[in-house]
Amino acid sequence: MRKIVIAGNWKMFKTRSESEDFLRGFLPHLEETPSEREVVLCPPFTDLSVMSKYLHGSLIQLGAQNVHWEENGAYTGEIAAPMLTEIGVRYVIVGHSERRQYFGETDATVNLRLKAAQKHGLIPILCVGETKQQRDAGETEKLITTQLEKDLVDVDQNNLVIAYEPIWAIGTGDTCESKEANRVIGLIRSQLTNPNVSIQYGGSVKPNNIDEIMAQPEIDGALVGGASLEADSFARIVNYQ
Numbered sequence: 001m002r003k004i005v006i007a008g009n010w011k012m013f014k015t016r017s018e019s020e021d022f023l024r025g026f027l028p029h030l031e032e033t034p035s036e037r038e039v040v041l042c043p044p045f046t047d048l049s050v051m052s053k054y055l056h057g058s059l060i061q062l063g064a065q066n067v068h069w070e071e072n073g074a075y076t077g078e079i080a081a082p083m084l085t086e087i088g089v090r091y092v093i094v095g096h097s098e099r100r101q102y103f104g105e106t107d108a109t110v111n112l113r114l115k116a117a118q119k120h121g122l123i124p125i126l127c128v129g130e131t132k133q134q135r136d137a138g139e140t141e142k143l144i145t146t147q148l149e150k151d152l153v154d155v156d157q158n159n160l161v162i163a164y165e166p167i168w169a170i171g172t173g174d175t176c177e178s179k180e181a182n183r184v185i186g187l188i189r190s191q192l193t194n195p196n197v198s199i200q201y202g203g204s205v206k207p208n209n210i211d212e213i214m215a216q217p218e219i220d221g222a223l224v225g226g227a228s229l230e231a232d233s234f235a236r237i238v239n240y241q
């Protein structure tokens, strides 16, 4: 049985007090959420500690947006797994396209981060997906196959979530057709040794398209950016029909 995981990636949004405001509005909505759905919030690092206190005992899990492969060291601007686990973080996003595009993340560093996360008991959410140019050139399958081959070397597939995020759909309002997302996610699944890995769709997921997305048989959840920033909007998403 594959787990449904719906994660909000807040990216570089929300101060600590804004994160508290969000939770005050969001937590009451979870009374309607079926308990088998895993709801994850991935705020900026500065919000994690305070959110951890609010979320203790709730059904929400905390996620981080990055993790380094060393346990500590002279790596300015990075964060280590023990710093995250000590404050109750359970998930971590790895290989998001914004990090691959703007911060020099490579498949090699993605692989190191995935293994370090798992070693410390964090569940990584590995992001893969193609650019518009790659899609138009018919290279989607090839690109994703290469990412999976390189990123997943020696990674435990029993402790992993994958997010298919076509880059052209991120923050654009240009959602991938749900049937096409389902097709690509099926392709991803066919390349895994563990077919029960939860695979999310990400890219302009909104309250008005979540029901259709989640109705697709291969799609096990969503990685939500912009629409996770507002309590009512993210509540509608986690409480999809």
Ligand SMILES: O=C[C@H](O)COP(=O)(O)O
Binding pocket: 009, 096, 165, 169, 170, 171, 172, 173, 202, 203, 204, 205, 223, 224, 225, 226, 227
């Ligand atoms: O991590 C989330 C994704 O990048 C999707 O962002 P978006 O929902 O704003 O398109």
